[in-house]
Amino acid sequence: MxxxxxxxxxxxxxxxxxxxxxxxxxxxxxxxxxxxxxxxxxxxxxxxxxxxxxxxxxxxxxxxxxxxxxxxxxxxxxxxxxxxxxxxxxxxxxxxxxxxxxxxxxxxxxxxxxxxTSEESQVAWSDTPTIAAFWQVRDPGNAGAVIRAADAAGCDAVIFVDDCVDRFNPKVVRSTAGSLFHIPVLTMGADEMLAWCSAHGIAVVAADIYGTPGNAPRTLPDMLADRVAVGQSKAVLFGNEARGLPRQLLERVDRIVTIPIYGKAESLNLATSAAVMLFSLAMSSHMGRM
Amino acid sequence: MxxxxxxxxxxxxxxxxxxxxxxxxxxxxxxxxxxxxxxxxxxxxxxxxxxxxxxxxxxxxxxxxxxxxxxxxxxxxxxxxxxxxxxxxxxxxxxxxxxxxxxxxxxxxxxxxxxxTSEESQVAWSDTPTIAAFWQVRDPGNAGAVIRAADAAGCDAVIFVDDCVDRFNPKVVRSTAGSLFHIPVLTMGADEMLAWCSAHGIAVVAADIYGTPGNAPRTLPDMLADRVAVGQSKAVLFGNEARGLPRQLLERVDRIVTIPIYGKAESLNLATSAAVMLFSLAMSSHMGRM
Structure with missing residues (x-):
């Protein structure tokens, strides 16, 4: 008008x-x-x-x-x-x-x-979908940054799992730099997310440093070299900024993957981890091989 | 005591x-x-x-x-x-x-x-060094985040080029999460940085979306697939948060590389770009192939 x-x-x-x-x-x-x-x-x-x-x-x-x-x-x-x-x-x-x-x-x-308010029906499924899932992301700036990274990496959707920051918080919206309007952001409980992935034939890959006794993490470059792992439909699940992913959730995922630290830094923050992992997978899957 | x-x-x-x-x-x-x-x-x-x-x-x-x-x-x-x-x-x-x-x-x-206050002599050169260089990084949080990412990716040193934020600003120090104490952070003018890289046999790779008429950017996955490019000693040069790299500096670098955007996001921010590029190169070079 x-x-x-x-x-x-x-x-x-x-x-x-x-x-x-x-x-x-x-x-x-x-x-x-x-x-x-x-x-x-x-x-x-x-x-x-x-x-x-x-x-x-x-x-x-x-x-x-x-x-x-x-x-x-x-x-x-x-x-x-x-x-x-x-x-x-x-x-x-x-x-x-x-x-x-x-x-x-x-x-x-x-x-x-x-x-x-995104519905599952709004997901425009690609051939081998990648979903970015975040368990209990709490900081608005982080939440916006991970939505932006998932959008840029060409993910099909974002899922906020369990008790996350409100995705309509103005700081979240601002930090997405518009990506909230590009990509569906769904909210689900953990059980619902696991059932949803299973129903869609999507493997759940948790980003975690420690893994579980029965499921040790493999490194990201190791996963990138595995054409089957790169080529499959997957949801990459990231944990809370401070506490990571809880053991009982890690025990229910298909794979666990960790980003290797080559220098003396102790860790990467959530937004950086998400960007590195989602982009590595996207580049690897788009290129056939890197 | x-x-x-x-x-x-x-x-x-x-x-x-x-x-x-x-x-x-x-x-x-x-x-x-x-x-x-x-x-x-x-x-x-x-x-x-x-x-x-x-x-x-x-x-x-x-x-x-x-x-x-x-x-x-x-x-x-x-x-x-x-x-x-x-x-x-x-x-x-x-x-x-x-x-x-x-x-x-x-x-x-x-x-x-x-x-x-890092001196060049403090750089503990690895076999094929990677240097992370930032031209006119101005935001303290970004400056800290890129030092942390360079440390985690195993870079040999960070160079702040031309008029950057003071690396001893408390917010920079805090945002490095300790990485300021792990990795040498040098400061140089642009001419000095180019001469220093040349003297050490280090190729300068600029991160830039547009490139120059004579030097179009190649995509990051394309560079990662090039074993010669991945295996050589290099300084990856990133531009200012808002303005990127100036044309006259782009005209003096060896390669220009850009991160492909697969979704609808317009761009990545500086800290995310640096993390994705430095980690992709590090993983690629550590694995021989990804």
């Missing part, structure tokens, strides 16, 4: 309070809406789920809408949103944008949660 | 102000000292550069030093530090620890900058 020429300049208005409240999970559940902050994520929301975007708030730096000079990045997003009938576009003062989110960098959007 | 039994409980004392001031580059230069925060980094400092650690500050939760109950993590660091003649160990109140750094998580150390 064309931009509304009137300027929103009251940070204490009910409308703006309701938008800012979307930082809280309770307000998101009650309203069924999600706050998307920053140019990168908002651009991807407008491009990939335009019908789900209800309102767009753009920083206004002048009095009149006609005379406005906007950065090329923001202007391109506004242009695209103006072509979508469902999107109300609002000019907002600096105080209003700051009240909406200190991390908005000039632009924020309100998106319908229903359109983002 | 044995722990000093008296409790530091004045956050406004000169000593504590001087320690807290080490968050600022100017104070670090003037004093020649660096602040190391948090159990992971402090443990690695005490383990790897004990002679450079002058003071250790540990949170005290009770009145008497004898009756103190300390977490096993902190207790293990204190035990090790007590065996080092050069380390003064101080018990500090919560207010003092908070004044030293809100990110200390109960422990902080003051370390001599001279002992951390």
């Amino acid at each position: 064309p931009m509304n020429p009137s300027l929103l300049d009251n940070p204490k208005s009910d409308r703006i309070r309701r938008v800012a409240d979307l930082a809280n999970a309770k307000a998101r559940r009650r309203s069924g809406r999600v706050l998307v902050e920053g140019p990168q994520s908002v651009r991807e929301a407008v491009a990939h789920v335009p019908d789900a975007v209800s309102d767009l708030y753009v920083l206004s730096e002048s009095e009149g809408a006609d005379t406005e000079e906007r950065s090329p990045t923001l202007a391109a997003i506004v242009d695209r949103a103006e072509q979508c009938d469902s999107i109300y576009i609002h000019r907002a003062s600096e105080a209003v944008m700051h009240r909406i989110s200190p991390n908005a960098q000039g632009i924020a959007a309100v998106v319908d949660m229903g359109a983002l | 044995p722990m000093n039994p008296s409790l530091l409980d004045n956050p406004k004392s000169d000593r504590i102000r001087r320690v807290a001031d080490l968050a600022n580059a100017k104070a670090r230069r003037r004093s020649g000292r660096v602040l190391v925060e948090g159990p992971q980094s402090v443990r690695e400092a005490v383990a790897h550069v004990p002679d450079a650690v002058s003071d250790l500050y540990v949170l005290s939760e009770s009145e008497g030093a004898d009756t103190e109950e300390r977490s096993p993590t902190l207790a293990a660091i204190v035990d090790r530090a007590e065996q080092c003649d050069s380390i003064y160990i101080h018990r500090a109140s919560e207010a003092v620890m908070h004044r030293i750094s809100p990110n200390a998580q109960g422990i902080a150390a003051v370390v001599d900058m001279g002992a951390l």
Whole structure:
């Protein structure tokens, strides 16, 4: 829709309070809406789920809408949103944008949660699917980073297993850099995830340093050299940032794999491990051999 | 040295102000000292550069030093530090620890900058060295993450090229998770870096999406399949978080390589790119083939 020429300049208005409240999970559940902050994520929301975007708030730096000079990045997003009938576009003062989110960098959007709540039916299965599963990922920045890595590595879906951070937390959304709008992010309990993988013929590969007495981890390069392992449908399961994967879950997976540490560092963090493992598998599987 | 039994409980004392001031580059230069925060980094400092650690500050939760109950993590660091003649160990109140750094998580150390300032002579050359070089890395969290990734991938050294964030910034130190004490981190200008690589017979491989008209990037899996490229001594050069590498620098490197994006994500961030590229090369070179 064309931009509304009137300027929103009251940070204490009910409308703006309701938008800012979307930082809280309770307000998101009650309203069924999600706050998307920053140019990168908002651009991807407008491009990939335009019908789900209800309102767009753009920083206004002048009095009149006609005379406005906007950065090329923001202007391109506004242009695209103006072509979508469902999107109300609002000019907002600096105080209003700051009240909406200190991390908005000039632009924020309100998106319908229903359109983002991925169903299994939305998975566009590839020939040999790779799923990225995360058990109890808790840090919003990590959660966003792993969704982004899974998207970039061409995974078919992400599964958040058991008690993870809310995938609609604004910091998660921002950290995905738009990938939340590219790839289905499902939520399941551990039993459900294992049953789902089994029903789809997907092997579960846990990323873990220690393994179990009956199932020692093999190293990632060893797995990459194994064409059968690389070529099969798989879900790669990563553990919690601090505690890794629990023993009872490790005992129920098909394979355990670990990234070798060649230097003196003790470990890699979750986001780095996920990126290295998912990309190595993706490159290996795309190349036939590396 | 044995722990000093008296409790530091004045956050406004000169000593504590001087320690807290080490968050600022100017104070670090003037004093020649660096602040190391948090159990992971402090443990690695005490383990790897004990002679450079002058003071250790540990949170005290009770009145008497004898009756103190300390977490096993902190207790293990204190035990090790007590065996080092050069380390003064101080018990500090919560207010003092908070004044030293809100990110200390109960422990902080003051370390001599001279002992951390890496010289070329400290590089312990491997048979086919890999160097990780970063041009104008500016974000402290990124800078720490890439040093940690380079360490874990077994690189021989890190080079910060041209105008990078100070590697002794406390957030950089904390984000390395101790890797700053494991691997030499050199600083050089771009000309110097290119000359140094040339003098050591090290090919410069730039990580860049676009390349130059005369030197198109090849993909990472393509390079990994090339045994000559994987087997040679190399410095992998990464660009600035926002701007990448400048054209005039790209024109002077030996190869340009890019990580393929298989999904809809637009790009990877610097720390993820560095981890994926350095680990792929390390695994490939350690395995002979992947």
